[in-house]
Amino acid sequence: MQLVDTHVHINFDSFQGDLDAVALRWRQAGVAWLVHSCVEPSEFSQIQSLANRFSELSFAVGLHPLDAEKWTEHSAKEILALAQQDRRIVAIGEMGLDFYKASNREQQEVVFKAQLEIASQLDLPVIIHCRDAVAPMVELMQAFWQHQGSVQGVMHCWGGNPEETQLFLDLGLYISFSGTVTFKNARSIQASAQMVPSDRILVETDCPFLAPVPKRGERRNEPAYVRHVAEKVAQLRQTSLETLALQTTQNACRLFNLPLLDQGLPIFSAENASLT
Numbered sequence: 001m002q003l004v005d006t007h008v009h010i011n012f013d014s015f016q017g018d019l020d021a022v023a024l025r026w027r028q029a030g031v032a033w034l035v036h037s038c039v040e041p042s043e044f045s046q047i048q049s050l051a052n053r054f055s056e057l058s059f060a061v062g063l064h065p066l067d068a069e070k071w072t073e074h075s076a077k078e079i080l081a082l083a084q085q086d087r088r089i090v091a092i093g094e095m096g097l098d099f100y101k102a103s104n105r106e107q108q109e110v111v112f113k114a115q116l117e118i119a120s121q122l123d124l125p126v127i128i129h130c131r132d133a134v135a136p137m138v139e140l141m142q143a144f145w146q147h148q149g150s151v152q153g154v155m156h157c158w159g160g161n162p163e164e165t166q167l168f169l170d171l172g173l174y175i176s177f178s179g180t181v182t183f184k185n186a187r188s189i190q191a192s193a194q195m196v197p198s199d200r201i202l203v204e205t206d207c208p209f210l211a212p213v214p215k216r217g218e219r220r221n222e223p224a225y226v227r228h229v230a231e232k233v234a235q236l237r238q239t240s241l242e243t244l245a246l247q248t249t250q251n252a253c254r255l256f257n258l259p260l261l262d263q264g265l266p267i268f269s270a271e272n273a274s275l276t
């Protein structure tokens, strides 16, 4: 059984001390691939070194909505250039809208739209963060799809109800569930996990945040725990862990164009990954 953790932040400080042990645990748990997210372009070289260290790591480059104030007139060019620098870049993000913790709506929308344009130009999928912003996000994306064409992507760490989920499915997006789907009071997220078509569902940890049940008490989440997310989602969908793992892994490979796993072996390695 192979799983893909489609959203990690193992460059964060909390992983500094024991990353080899963390990697051993994700390999033991069947996590065959990881997609590393990016909250700001300055993380690029750090994430790139992690991809040199762990051959099963692909990554993204982008600017998080809660860092939207860091966007400058050079940011679009910077992200575009970085995204073309390394073939292990599989997505632009994470990007999106977050009106739960910030109210700079206009700035966030400018930054979000600019990154959709980069993804569209490079024909890469986007990793989307959406909090308290479903209606404006759907509106913005519908307009973008209509005028500039649709973009592939995933609603990451999805916390919406089934009606909201349907809006993003209608936009052609994938839906990724994290540890929040395992939480006791997460009825509407669980209902969403039951209605996403099997060719559009993904799993992730969003580590080091949001450790799933039964690890919720732990201060730090880690990629191995994506298995607990997958188990919960499989149970909700009345299917086996093996089936859910196969579906979500195929979906992750399709969306992110991940180097296909042939009998557990990656087709390319870090040595030939750099284009420059």
Ligand code: NI
Pocket (backbone or CB within 6 Å): 007, 009, 037, 094, 206
């Ligand atoms: Ni994230």
